[in-house]
Each structure stands twice: as structure tokens, then as C-alpha cells.
Amino acid sequence: MYDLGKQKSINYYVVAFLLLEFACVFSVFGVELSDPSRINQNWATIRLCGYCKAAITFVKYMPQVYMNWKR
Numbered sequence: 001m002y003d004l005g006k007q008k009s010i011n012y013y014v015v016a017f018l019l020l021e022f023a024c025v026f027s028v029f030g031v032e033l034s035d036p037s038r039i040n041q042n043w044a045t046i047r048l049c050g051y052c053k054a055a056i057t058f059v060k061y062m063p064q065v066y067m068n069w070k071r
Helices: 012-034 044-070
Strands: none
Touching: 012 044
16 A cells, blocks of 8 residues: 555664663563572662663654654
8 A cells, every 4th residue: 555665674773672672671580580689779670671661662763753853
């Protein structure tokens, strides 16, 4: 129905970014489970997930901000 333009290929930078975030979250969660005294902050995994969500939202909307600015 609509032409996809350049959206047909996978952006490997985004995939690498998401894999890095998943690795960070799972490593913090593993440290939290194995030895809770190593991390001083309460709910470190939940807080890290919130930071990851903010970063994903930032990356998600930056192309739209750029296109609006360019227009």
C-alpha cells in the first residue's frame, strides 16, 4: 500500500544497542540474585529497566525529531 523507502533493511546499530541493554539488565539481575550485598541500591534491576526504557524511547523518537527539524 505504502512505499517503505529505506526501511526494508535491519539497522544493526539498533540491534546491538538492544542486545547491550539486555545484557546489562540480565547481568545486574544475576548479581542481585547471587549476592544482594554487592549492590547497595534497592531495586537496582527495576531502576536499570527504567533507564533502558528511557534510552529506547530517546532512540525511537530521534529520527522523527530530526525529520521535523529538517522539514
